[in-house]
Amino acid sequence: MASSPASVAVELPRPLLSRRARELATGYLYLLPVAICLGGTIVFPILKAMHMSLYNHVLIKPQEYRFIGLGNYLRLLHDETFWLTLWNSMVWVFGSVIFQFLGGFAAALLLHQSFRGRAFVRTVTLLPWIVPGVVVALVWEWLYQPNYGVINDVLLRLGWLTDRVAWLSNPALAMPAVVATNVWRGVPFFAIMLLAGLQAIPDELYEAARVDGASVTERFWHITLPLLRPIIVVATATRIIWTFNYADLIFVMTSGGPANATQITSTYTLLMAYSNLDFGYAATLSVVLLVIMMLFTVLYLRVTRGIESAT
Amino acid sequence: MSDGRGSLAERVLGGPVLWSGLVLLTAFALAPFVWVFLTSLKTRAELYATPLQYLPGAITVANYVDAWTSKLTPFSRFFANSLWVSSVTMVATTAISILAGYALARFRFGGRQVILLVFLATQMFPAVLLIAPLLSQWYALGLIDTYQALIYSNFSFTVPFTVWMLVGYFDSIPRELEESALIDGCGRFAALLRVVLPLAAPGIAATAIFAFVTSWSELLFAITFTTQTEMRTLSAGLLFMVGQYEIQWGQLSAGVMISTVPVAILFTYLQRHLIRGLSAGALKG
Numbered sequence: 001m002a003s004s005p006a007s008v009a010v011e012l013p014r015p016l017l018s019r020r021a022r023e024l025a026t027g028y029l030y031l032l033p034v035a036i037c038l039g040g041t042i043v044f045p046i047l048k049a050m051h052m053s054l055y056n057h058v059l060i061k062p063q064e065y066r067f068i069g070l071g072n073y074l075r076l077l078h079d080e081t082f083w084l085t086l087w088n089s090m091v092w093v094f095g096s097v098i099f100q101f102l103g104g105f106a107a108a109l110l111l112h113q114s115f116r117g118r119a120f121v122r123t124v125t126l127l128p129w130i131v132p133g134v135v136v137a138l139v140w141e142w143l144y145q146p147n148y149g150v151i152n153d154v155l156l157r158l159g160w161l162t163d164r165v166a167w168l169s170n171p172a173l174a175m176p177a178v179v180a181t182n183v184w185r186g187v188p189f190f191a192i193m194l195l196a197g198l199q200a201i202p203d204e205l206y207e208a209a210r211v212d213g214a215s216v217t218e219r220f221w222h223i224t225l226p227l228l229r230p231i232i233v234v235a236t237a238t239r240i241i242w243t244f245n246y247a248d249l250i251f252v253m254t255s256g257g258p259a260n261a262t263q264i265t266s267t268y269t270l271l272m273a274y275s276n277l278d279f280g281y282a283a284t285l286s287v288v289l290l291v292i293m294m295l296f297t298v299l300y301l302r303v304t305r306g307i308e309s310a311t
Numbered sequence: 312m313s314d315g316r317g318s319l320a321e322r323v324l325g326g327p328v329l330w331s332g333l334v335l336l337t338a339f340a341l342a343p344f345v346w347v348f349l350t351s352l353k354t355r356a357e358l359y360a361t362p363l364q365y366l367p368g369a370i371t372v373a374n375y376v377d378a379w380t381s382k383l384t385p386f387s388r389f390f391a392n393s394l395w396v397s398s399v400t401m402v403a404t405t406a407i408s409i410l411a412g413y414a415l416a417r418f419r420f421g422g423r424q425v426i427l428l429v430f431l432a433t434q435m436f437p438a439v440l441l442i443a444p445l446l447s448q449w450y451a452l453g454l455i456d457t458y459q460a461l462i463y464s465n466f467s468f469t470v471p472f473t474v475w476m477l478v479g480y481f482d483s484i485p486r487e488l489e490e491s492a493l494i495d496g497c498g499r500f501a502a503l504l505r506v507v508l509p510l511a512a513p514g515i516a517a518t519a520i521f522a523f524v525t526s527w528s529e530l531l532f533a534i535t536f537t538t539q540t541e542m543r544t545l546s547a548g549l550l551f552m553v554g555q556y557e558i559q560w561g562q563l564s565a566g567v568m569i570s571t572v573p574v575a576i577l578f579t580y581l582q583r584h585l586i587r588g589l590s591a592g593a594l595k596g
Contacts, residue, residue, distance in 0.1 A: 026499050027418030031426075034411035034470060041467040042433060045444035052444060103339075110332045113325070121333055123579050125340050130578040131571045132528035134546045138553065138567055139343050142350065142560055150346055153363040188340070216320050238435075245437030248530050252550060266439045273443040274535055282443035289440050297432050 052283035059277035072284035081260055089264040093243045095179040104190020112198045129188035137252035140181040144168050168254050171261040178250050178262050190235055197231035237300045351564035358561055374565035386566055388541055389548035396458055396544055397526040400465040404473055404522040412477030413503055433471040438531050446535055456542045464532040469522040480514035520581050524574050545570040
């Protein structure tokens with residue numbers, strides 16, 4: 001409650017609107033720019049996508065533009081590629097997040113120790129995460145390059161390979177290859193989130209456990225892990241959602257190929273709009289993505305709420 | 312009672328395991344960049360030598376010069392485009408978000424919790440969801456191949472995050488400070504300008520840089536809403552370089568370095584704020 005100067009002795013001219021009403025009006029006024037800007041770039045486009053999804057709307061075939069009701073949604077149900085992309089998304093998301101988490105946890109435990117040059121190592125560790133997505137994709141495309149890529153070269157020199165491997169154009173290897181790249185990109189995210197969590201654990205807890213004779217592993221299982229649980233849950237949930245949405249890496253590295261082996265739902269939506277100019281169907285996929293995202297978000301909010309009330 | 316010696320396991324973990332882990336971690340994060348940096352310094356012959364030549368013979372900056380001045384993929388132009396789009400996005404985002412963040416932090420109107428929740432949820436929205444409707448929207452408004460289309464589209468991901476962060480910063484500034492200013496006859500806006508902004512300046516700077524860096528990295532809007540070479544940003548320019556008939560890996564590596572260095576420097580500065588924001592932003596709500 002604001003301290004109101006109601007008991008001031010001086011007679012003030014009575015304002016047209018009450019103080020509270022004026023405050024509210026100012027508040028809404030300050031929110032006006034953000035409302036216009038997000039209305040125009042998020043709310044209206046989403047409504048438009050819903051509308052577009054009811055039409056046969058291919059940009060290069062304007063003569064075929066017409067209302068088809070739920071026609072695009074029926075097409076979606078019978079589109080085998082769409083169902084394949086859902087499965088690929090699962091592989092992509094869980095493959096990426098599990099290894100990002102394990103790598104990030106290991107990195108966080110290392111960075112939590114005190115040693116000389118810690119600030120330097122911490123900054124370097126962040127690099128894969130902070131550079132533009134297209135940079136990550138191109139760097140790894142060059143590393144994976146069959147003839148001049150350093151990965152093949154090193155593996156051949158070590159004798160682990162006998163022939164050059166076309167990592168990104170082999171249907172069996174393309175998904176593991178893009179997942180590996182995404183793991184490299186995502187490790188720093190978990191590393192800094194978990195590091196922040198580790199730093200919030202009071203040293204006294206470890207000291208007390210040490211006095212009681214707890215070993216390193218016991219301290220890890222009984223202090224570190226339980227206290228990190230909230231941040232682990234939040235970071236993992238956030239990461240699952242981001243990874244599901246994340247199209248840049250696959251789009252640049254393979255465009256979903258070869259033969260849709262790396263096609264995930266978000267790259268499929270992108271290609272429908274960007275390459276096929278099939279706006280009606282792309283909008284339909286967007287609406288489906290939106291529904292999936294809302295389910296994820298509700299789940300996320302439940303999980304994080306649960307954590308907040310528990311702590 | 313810590314005697315500083317610890318068990319055998321602790322000494323092994325603190326010594327050899329720690330050091331080899333750190334070496335591995337540094338190599339893991341850095342090696343791909345080192346390789347691309349070396350690539351950018353090699354001549355064409357060295358790039359495609361068999362067996363693979365790891366280090367450049369005579370260091371050459373020809374790739375950087377070629378990329379910067381190329382007619383087909385002019386990185387000087389891409390750089391200027393990225394700089395302009397990201398700067399305008401940053402300034403506009405910050406102005407909009409200061410007003411919104413302040414309102415949400417200070418005025419207790421109905422639906423405040425819902426609005427905050429919407430901002431949080433918006434951060435989870437995929438950009439691909441907006442591509443088709445935004446493309447048709449900018450097309451209808453004649454904004455294809457304009458900076459405006461890119462800047463407006465960037466708002467969709469910069470604004471929700473910066474508002475969310477700024478609400479937190481403003482909340483942490485004691486109300487009493489501006490209330491005394493208000494009683495002294497300052498208007499709300501003057502109080503915001505003279506009392507709140509100077510106190511929140513570090514936080515505002517961090518979120519502004521964040522908006523700059525994410526716009527700098529943005530790819531999908533940049534390739535979808537522009538068709539002409541001279542309108543491409545660095546990210547889009549890099550991708551179109553790959554689309555050429557033969558990939559010039561030397562030039563491309565130089566382009567990668569040009570795109571990376573500015574964000575790497577800015578993020579190093581941001582680090583502290585970012586970690587705080589990420590954990591705060593993710594835990595609230």
